[in-house]
Amino acid sequence: MPHSRRHSITVVDIAREAGVSKSTAARVLASRGSASQEARRRVLTAAEKLGYRPNALAKAMASGASMTIAAVIPDIASPYFSAVMRGLIDAARANGFEVLLTNTDNDAAVEERSIEVLAEKRVDGFVIAPVFQEHPRAIERLVAEGSPVVLLDRRTPALGHVPLVSLDHVGASRLAAGHLLDLGHRRVALITEAPARVQTADLIASGADDTALRPSQQRQIGFARAFEERGLVVDDSLVIHAEYSATSASKVFGRALDEGLDFTAVYCTDAVLTYGAFQAVAERGIRLPERFSFVGFDDQNWTTVVSPPITVVDQPTHALGVAATELLLGLIRDHDAVVTDLQLPARLVPRGSTGPRGQ
Structure with a gap:
């Protein structure tokens, strides 16, 4: 008889299906502690059969890492931010991380609410293109609590101590x-x-x-x-x-x-x-x-x-996204790391719309 999918599959369900104790199933699923090869095979087979997905929040709380980073930007429809986000996501995935993205519409209240929700998800760090305001409370709170934060594209005077990745x-x-x-x-x-x-x-x-x-x-x-x-x-x-x-x-x-x-x-x-x-x-x-x-x-x-x-x-939009991710990952790996701002140069592309005066 097929297993009911009306509720989330738990470790108890896996243990019952595999015919092992809950503690054995938990050890195998968390890749911690000892278990026989036969018990490991049975647990993993049961997990696959039942479509088990570990609870990301519980896993993050147990391990201290969620392998996710947050990107908080003002306008995902902007060609600039879209291209930067592609670089950011490419670099994150290359390092085993996924990205949670939120759009603030340059609204300070939306920015604060978004950051609070993402913090509750226990993301490992934040890349933020901040809304211009005198006191960005949510960002200041993140920094005070020790969360790794990298600013993207711009900073406000109150965030002068937070590392920035931007164009020059x-x-x-x-x-x-x-x-x-x-x-x-x-x-x-x-x-x-x-x-x-x-x-x-x-x-x-x-x-x-x-x-x-x-x-x-x-x-x-x-x-x-x-x-x-x-x-x-x-x-x-x-x-x-x-x-x-x-x-x-x-x-x-x-x-x-x-x-x-x-x-x-x-x-x-x-x-x-x-x-x-x-x-x-x-x-x-x-x-x-x-x-x-x-x-x-x-x-x-x-x-x-x-x-x-x-x-x-x-x-260099893609490179800006890559640089922001790499700087943030450095802070995630070592919260005490000393990092400095990074400004990437632009390049001039001369074409037919410009010519000598009087042409």
Whole structure:
């Protein structure tokens, strides 16, 4: 008579099926202690027959390890985070770990609730792209309790002591701006989601740790430093602020075009803003780089199929995910390990959308 599947299979069920004691079955299933070869065979045969699955939480409590890590990110639909997560998961599985993934929608309350649930699952560590807030209580609590935590892409000032894996956001924008300046452009527009109230000169003069700023602000700093290195100053009237959406970027850049903003090149500091800004260009039938040069962010699929192909600053997304996992696994294996921030460089991919000034 087949075994009823209306309840979870337990060690007692296995012992009964195998004709051994509960303690013998438990030892075999946990791979601890002694048991005869015959008893081991019978227990494993019974477990397979009944479809036994060990309780992950109980196993974690007994062994101190669940072989899972948590990834807490703001937007899984983002091409950037999707690519990073692929690298993170690939590296985790290569080391025998699985990943529990949650999406916060950049909502602090969702982030806190997600972290609390994942902590209850007894994951072995966390990779978190935090929501920007003054006191990320859930993350601070994890760190205080000794949970291994690695930040991804960004940090907040309160988490300055938590290791970070990110792009070199400042260096990425220095590449983009430097490319345009070397082509002779001086009036370079910048499309950014950084707060409009923050002036470029104020960011440069603040003396703050760059990694404690939003990536958008770090990229604005890198843009300005490329000018500084050449004895030039950014014209803040050419800094175009958009919300973090393609619709907003298309709208504000389209307005700047329609109002005749005077520039010879434009740099978009984010993949979403790049797509929106290019929509505004395409809708107006503007020819690049004849009218102006255009540099985008992230090497997205569409950037190579439009005419001309788009010059971009490309992030090592897969490598960022791998690096975050490897750094976290180092902390899981040795909670007292001394780890430092890791910033990976971007690369410039020149294409047909940029050319010398006056081309």
